[in-house]
Amino acid sequence: MPELPTCVIAVQTHDFDYGALYDELRRSCAGQAGAIVCFAGLVRDFAPGQDTDSLYLEHYPGMCERELQAIADEAFQRWAVQACRIVHRVGELARGDQIVFAGVASAHRGDAFQAAQFIMDALKTRAPFWKRETLRSGERLWVEARDSDQVQAQQWDTARPSAG
Amino acid sequence: MPELPTCVIAVQTHDFDYGALYDELRRSCAGQAGAIVCFAGLVRDFAPGQDTDSLYLEHYPGMCERELQAIADEAFQRWAVQACRIVHRVGELARGDQIVFAGVASAHRGDAFQAAQFIMDALKTRAPFWKRETLRSGERLWVEARDSDQVQAQQWDTARPSAG
Amino acid sequence: MNGATIDILYFARVAELTGTRSESWSLADGNPITGTQLLSQLQQRYPGLAPTDRLKLAVNQYHVRHDQAIKAGDEVALFDPVTGG
Amino acid sequence: MNGATIDILYFARVAELTGTRSESWSLADGNPITGTQLLSQLQQRYPGLAPTDRLKLAVNQYHVRHDQAIKAGDEVALFDPVTGG
Numbered sequence: 099m100p101e102l103p104t105c106v107i108a109v110q111t112h113d114f115d116y117g118a119l120y121d122e123l124r125r126s127c128a129g130q131a132g133a134i135v136c137f138a139g140l141v142r143d144f145a146p147g148q149d150t151d152s153l154y155l156e157h158y159p160g161m162c163e164r165e166l167q168a169i170a171d172e173a174f175q176r177w178a179v180q181a182c183r184i185v186h187r188v189g190e191l192a193r194g195d196q197i198v199f200a201g202v203a204s205a206h207r208g209d210a211f212q213a214a215q216f217i218m219d220a221l222k223t224r225a226p227f228w229k230r231e232t233l234r235s236g237e238r239l240w241v242e243a244r245d246s247d248q249v250q251a252q253q254w255d256t257a258r259p260s261a262g
Numbered sequence: 263m264p265e266l267p268t269c270v271i272a273v274q275t276h277d278f279d280y281g282a283l284y285d286e287l288r289r290s291c292a293g294q295a296g297a298i299v300c301f302a303g304l305v306r307d308f309a310p311g312q313d314t315d316s317l318y319l320e321h322y323p324g325m326c327e328r329e330l331q332a333i334a335d336e337a338f339q340r341w342a343v344q345a346c347r348i349v350h351r352v353g354e355l356a357r358g359d360q361i362v363f364a365g366v367a368s369a370h371r372g373d374a375f376q377a378a379q380f381i382m383d384a385l386k387t388r389a390p391f392w393k394r395e396t397l398r399s400g401e402r403l404w405v406e407a408r409d410s411d412q413v414q415a416q417q418w419d420t421a422r423p424s425a426g
Numbered sequence: 427m428n429g430a431t432i433d434i435l436y437f438a439r440v441a442e443l444t445g446t447r448s449e450s451w452s453l454a455d456g457n458p459i460t461g462t463q464l465l466s467q468l469q470q471r472y473p474g475l476a477p478t479d480r481l482k483l484a485v486n487q488y489h490v491r492h493d494q495a496i497k498a499g500d501e502v503a504l505f506d507p508v509t510g511g
Numbered sequence: 512m513n514g515a516t517i518d519i520l521y522f523a524r525v526a527e528l529t530g531t532r533s534e535s536w537s538l539a540d541g542n543p544i545t546g547t548q549l550l551s552q553l554q555q556r557y558p559g560l561a562p563t564d565r566l567k568l569a570v571n572q573y574h575v576r577h578d579q580a581i582k583a584g585d586e587v588a589l590f591d592p593v594t595g596g
Contacts, residue, residue: 117281124304128358132306135299135378139511140288142296142369155510156438158503161487186510194292198511205306207596208414211379214299218371218511224489226503227510228438240439243507250372303596319595320523322588325572350595362596371511382596388574390588391595392523404524407592 105170105182111189127180133207139198158226177209223251269334269346275353291344297371303362322390341373387415430456437505443474458497515541522590528559543582
């Protein structure tokens with residue numbers, strides 16, 4: 099591992115190609131990476147009987163990119179990551195649409211799984227995006243942050259000493 | 263979740279299309295899945311200065327498929343999985359080639375990450391595949407099982423009570 | 427007093443409550459204030475912001491606690507806990 | 512004795528050691544034996560199998576421990592710890 103990798107980050111309104119993002123990760127470390135883990139977050143029904151019609155994603159331009167880069171850098175300090183990509187969409191999304199992509203390439207699967215999960219947990223609690231749901235009934239509501247996401251993210255703090 | 267899903271399993275000599283496998287997972291549970299985690303295992307250099315030229319994968323036909331199905335079923339009992347795919351290649355592979363795919367779709371990312379990681383850890387210690395490396399020097403050697411894989415797989419046993 | 431201002435950005439539900447997405451805010455006597463003091467002043471202007479305990483602050487695009495000092499020229503952002511991903 | 516046999520499959524390094532990938536094996540008096548007993552018999556025929564402690568057994572395509580009973584008609588497989596994935 100000559101130096102820490104950089105994470106390619108994109109915040110965009112248009113859709114992303116999951117397979118192409120994987121291919122780029124794979125190509126960027128051919129022969130070195132033994133494991134690639136990719137995560138996609140999708141728009142799903144908000145609650146049983148309360149069908150989501152669409153989702154609007156607002157963000158804080160500039161801070162989003164900076165925070166995502168900081169999260170990736172933290173992952174690089176903790177795990178042996180060879181390549182990383184994060185894509186987050188903003189604007190109007192429909193049911194079933196892709197929202198977010200996080201992909202990590204590493205020599206070993208443990209590092210790839212942990213780094214990808216850490217990135218998503220940190221993104222969920224630190225990256226300045228906000229979701230507004232529009233239900234089929236026409237009702238609009240800003241999604242409330244879930245305590246479980248905070249708990250999940252904090253587990254990485256306590257895991258720190260042994261995770262290196 | 264009306265009933266437990268089935269995991270589509272393939273053991274094959276030909277390559278797989280990671281993006282297409284993701285697309286199938288996504289399509290099979292559109293509007294329900296909020297998270298899809300896909301893992302790929304790739305042929306990488308065996309050791310520094312000991313370049314892998316090629317890899318031969320032998321397997322136990324019949325038992326492989328049965329064991330992979332059993333592993334997926336165990337994942338379905340433990341986490342809320344909506345769809346699952348496992349592909350494992352056998353035969354001659356070259357450096358950088360794809361070896362294995364494991365993809366999981368779920369409502370929440372925690373289930374998807376854990377189920378995918380469990381499947382890979384169990385596959386590594388239970389699915390009857392064996393790797394033989396051919397180094398650039400021409401030397402051939404059967405890869406030895408790693409104790410760390412056993413330790414990793416056993417962690418899921420002790421995690422059982424709280425993981426449901 | 428000239429130039430002794432901060433830029434405040436509002437996002438998502440908070441922007442709906444204030445009715446604006448950004449504004450320039452004067453610091454009394456040009457002195458730094460804490461986030462808590464700023465929130466108290468903002469709540470007087472925008473009563474709908476209460477309760478302000480749960481609101482999040484960023485200063486110059488970094489998350490900060492409410493006791494963070496804010497000085498002239500800072501970019502301050504006010505928003506709900508994030509819900510991306 | 513007729514039909515009192517088991518099928519034994521060898522994989523990977525073990526198949527190289529035995530020089531064959533499968534064979535039919537007669538059970539003495541047609542009685543069941545344990546995996547440990549079978550491994551002991553096989554080691555007499557194929558000395559290269561030693562030490563047999565690390566070898567893995569499957570019976571009818573399920574992983575089993577060495578104390579598993581093996582009976583006529585079973586499909587027994589002998590192999591090293593797996594290294595797929």
